[in-house]
Amino acid sequence: MKFGKPAYFSDKKSMPPLILDRFLPPYPFGALSDMLHFSGIEKGWILDPIGNQPLSVIELAQAGFQVFVACNNPILGKILQVMCAAYPISQYQAAIADFGALKRGEKRLESQIKQLYISPCPDCLSDQTEVRFLWKKNQSFPFARELSCKNCGLNGLYKIAEEDRENLSQIGNIQLHRTKVIQRILPGNSDPSIAVKEVIDSYLPRSLAVISSIINKLDSLITTTERKDIIEALLIHVFDYGNMLWGIASSRNRPKQISVPAEFYEFNLWKVLEEAVTRIRIIENAIPFTYFPVLPPDSGGICFYPGRINAIKDIDKLPKFRAVATVLPRPNQALWTYNAVWSGWIWGQDAARKLKGALERRRYDWIWHTQAIRTVFAYTSKLEVPFLAVAPELSNSYILVYLSAASSSKFQLENAAYHPELKSGQFYWYPKQTSINLRSKNELSKNIQNYLALKNAPADYQELLSLFIISETIDQREAFQLEKFDNTLFINTQKLFEDTIQNKEVFLQVDDDQLENAEFWLKNPPTQYQPFYDQIEGCFIRYVLKNQLFSFDEVAYFINQQFPGMLPVSNFYLQRLLSSYCAPFSEEANHYQLKSQEFIQSRKNDLNQLGKIIHSIGIKLGFSVSGDQPIEWSSSDHEPNYRFFITASSIISQFKIKTESNEFETVIIFPGSRAELLSYKLKNDPVYHNHFGKIHFVKFRHLRSMNENPGLNFKTWVQILDSDPAVWQESNQPVLF
Numbered sequence: 011m012k013f014g015k016p017a018y019f020s021d022k023k024s025m026p027p028l029i030l031d032r033f034l035p036p037y038p039f040g041a042l043s044d045m046l047h048f049s050g051i052e053k054g055w056i057l058d059p060i061g062n063q064p065l066s067v068i069e070l071a072q073a074g075f076q077v078f079v080a081c082n083n084p085i086l087g088k089i090l091q092v093m094c095a096a097y098p099i100s101q102y103q104a105a106i107a108d109f110g111a112l113k114r115g116e117k118r119l120e121s122q123i124k125q126l127y128i129s130p131c132p133d134c135l136s137d138q139t140e141v142r143f144l145w146k147k148n149q150s151f152p153f154a155r156e157l158s159c160k161n162c163g164l165n166g167l168y169k170i171a172e173e174d175r176e177n178l179s180q181i182g183n184i185q186l187h188r189t190k191v192i193q194r195i196l197p198g199n200s201d202p203s204i205a206v207k208e209v210i211d212s213y214l215p216r217s218l219a220v221i222s223s224i225i226n227k228l229d230s231l232i233t234t235t236e237r238k239d240i241i242e243a244l245l246i247h248v249f250d251y252g253n254m255l256w257g258i259a260s261s262r263n264r265p266k267q268i269s270v271p272a273e274f275y276e277f278n279l280w281k282v283l284e285e286a287v288t289r290i291r292i293i294e295n296a297i298p299f300t301y302f303p304v305l306p307p308d309s310g311g312i313c314f315y316p317g318r319i320n321a322i323k324d325i326d327k328l329p330k331f332r333a334v335a336t337v338l339p340r341p342n343q344a345l346w347t348y349n350a351v352w353s354g355w356i357w358g359q360d361a362a363r364k365l366k367g368a369l370e371r372r373r374y375d376w377i378w379h380t381q382a383i384r385t386v387f388a389y390t391s392k393l394e395v396p397f398l399a400v401a402p403e404l405s406n407s408y409i410l411v412y413l414s415a416a417s418s419s420k421f422q423l424e425n426a427a428y429h430p431e432l433k434s435g436q437f438y439w440y441p442k443q444t445s446i447n448l449r450s451k452n453e454l455s456k457n458i459q460n461y462l463a464l465k466n467a468p469a470d471y472q473e474l475l476s477l478f479i480i481s482e483t484i485d486q487r488e489a490f491q492l493e494k495f496d497n498t499l500f501i502n503t504q505k506l507f508e509d510t511i512q513n514k515e516v517f518l519q520v521d522d523d524q525l526e527n528a529e530f531w532l533k534n535p536p537t538q539y540q541p542f543y544d545q546i547e548g549c550f551i552r553y554v555l556k557n558q559l560f561s562f563d564e565v566a567y568f569i570n571q572q573f574p575g576m577l578p579v580s581n582f583y584l585q586r587l588l589s590s591y592c593a594p595f596s597e598e599a600n601h602y603q604l605k606s607q608e609f610i611q612s613r614k615n616d617l618n619q620l621g622k623i624i625h626s627i628g629i630k631l632g633f634s635v636s637g638d639q640p641i642e643w644s645s646s647d648h649e650p651n652y653r654f655f656i657t658a659s660s661i662i663s664q665f666k667i668k669t670e671s672n673e674f675e676t677v678i679i680f681p682g683s684r685a686e687l688l689s690y691k692l693k694n695d696p697v698y699h700n701h702f703g704k705i706h707f708v709k710f711r712h713l714r715s716m717n718e719n720p721g722l723n724f725k726t727w728v729q730i731l732d733s734d735p736a737v738w739q740e741s742n743q744p745v746l747f
């Protein structure tokens with residue numbers, strides 16, 4: 011394959027978290043319209059045959075496309091519909107007021123729910139507090155509460171109060187609540203499936219009591235259609251925050267299975283309902299939204315079909331599409347089962363019955379998923395248009411699922427971008443041209459070689475396997491039997507890869523890890539050494555010198571545009587670049603600006619001053635000093651002699667050719683704020699370490715302080731040169747050099 015455009019399209023801007031965010035596939039906002047533009051498609055009808063990420067649909071509609079979405083998940087459909095309406099905040103407030111005013115006996119629903127969570131401040135005893143409770147699995151009471159008091163400002167973790175225990179005893183007959191929430195989805199069924207039980211068991215009794223009183227009153231809510239829609243969307247958030255899948259320990263909470271963590275949070279569900287507003291009111295201007303067969307205006311909008319796309323048998327009834335553009339899902343048992351149950355809770359048994367499959371099936375394996383995705387490809391292949399997809403959270407077996415499902419449905423992969431750190435792919439399929447034979451005649455190792463040469467740095471097994479699968483599919487490799495999808499496909503492909511990568515004539519393993527964790531490099535590396543980390547740093551510097559104020563996403567997007575789509579910048583590394591060169595901008599969240607000491611003039615002054623210091627120390631120690639970059643100290647009386655390079659960046663490879671010398675020890679003088687970056691490169695890239703590991707790295711401040719040392723002589727110089735340990739400690743260094 012040719013490594014180059016399309017670039018990897020990262021987030022154009024970051025969007026606030028959406029309802030169900032933790033279940034939805036991560037989507038780089040803007041990617042699908044970038045991919046369409048790259049493919050020369052600027053306007054017209056686009057089909058999303060899966061509709062499992064509302065943000066991608068919204069983004070396409072905002073970019074001026076007309077989007078046809080087929081989605082058989084009414085929960086996701088409702089979120090999309092309410093988001094598109096962009097109701098004013100007043101409409102949300104009115105909806106919540108109508109809902110809260112529902113009467114349960116003498117009491118308003120709102121006060122009845124709020125009362126269950128009243129938790130007085132341990133200090134001032136006010137009940138004007140915000141609380142979330144901390145639980146251990148299978149306990150009857152929380153073990154602590156996180157509280158902030160609006161009255162006295164107290165804030166922290168406290169033990170639970172007597173009132174907290176009393177509240178829990180007020181929730182009534184839990185068996186009755188359980189029966190009610192099950193009957194709502196499966197009337198007359200006293201023995202629900204394991205999946206349904208799993209869902210119910212993932213709710214605490216108090217949450218189940220709240221949910222049961224909510225769904226009990228839902229049908230009697232008499233209000234406008236708009237407000238009813240709003241309440242239904244907000245309740246999805248409540249149902250999600252009501253379950254126990256909110257682990258205290260896990261920072262990143264992306265459940266795929268319904269499995270209750272050992273310790274978790276319980277939230278005040280009325281507060282959750284109110285907070286849900288900011289998670290759905292995230293666009294300013296409404297987007298026209300219609301239900302098929304009604305179509306939105308030519309100026310753009312969304313046409314929603316609440317079912318599977320292949321239920322529409324007559325494709326002539328559909329608009330004339332320019333392309334398919336979607337986010338490919340990974341199976342998510344948790345999301346699908348919850349959504350089936352929640353639709354029952356909101357809309358009753360008929361809605362739940364539509365998703366019956368999810369209530370019965372508990373495991374989604376590789377073959378199941380390939381077949382499910384294949385029906386989408388098979389259907390859309392009849393449209394004879396490109397199929398563009400973002401595929402996040404990929405493992406190598408899922409890459410194969412998608413590529414094989416597409417290949418066996420008359421699609422040919424022509425382009426791809428891939429983010430190894432995020433494991434996120436961007437694929438461009440076109441209807442297969444059977445007449446042309448494009449099959450590659452190159453060695454199987456060729457794409458991996460080209461990739462490593464371009465990266466100019468080693469890569470690990472998983473990264474190279476992804477690259478191998480994608481690039482060889484683009485090259486229509488005969489050895490790849492993608493059309494045949496069975497259990498042997500992954501194993502065979504992996505074996506082909508392992509045979510290739512273990513060819514010692516071409517590749518080197520640079521560590522002594524197990525094969526599946528190992529890193530690889532080229533036996534014959536490119537003559538010009540410009541490692542990836544340094545290339546990116548150069549590009550980063552150009553950007554931050556030109557722009558006054560920028561967000562993480564903006565820099566990442568810029569850098570990614572300059573590199574091949576298979577080589578986007580790692581977020582982890584970019585964060586380090588930002589901390590080294592930039593400071594957060596206090597007046598705008600998530601924005602950065604260059605630190606003042608990093609301005610060009612300021613760094614030029616540093617370099618000048620340090621050049622003079624090196625000169626004067628050299629002369630003081632009895633060397634003859636010459637040159638500029640490098641400055642050389644030579645003397646026949648002293649051993650060793652030195653050569654100095656001064657840099658404001660951590661792009662050490664710029665000195666590579668000049669640093670190769672037997673006569674001199676090389677010293678690189680660099681700003682202390684670059685230490686962590688440099689350390690990172692040396693630790694993470696064994697080839698980098700091999701080139702530069704023996705150099706003396708000396709910080710600006712250390713050189714200045716040595717210069718101020720009145721007793722400095724050659725002996726002390728040698729002793730203290732490396733005493734402000736610059737960058738890295740020797741550990742776990744590679745073995746094969």
Ligand SMILES: [Zn+2]
Pocket residue numbers: 131132133134135136159160161162163164
């Ligand atoms: Zn207080």
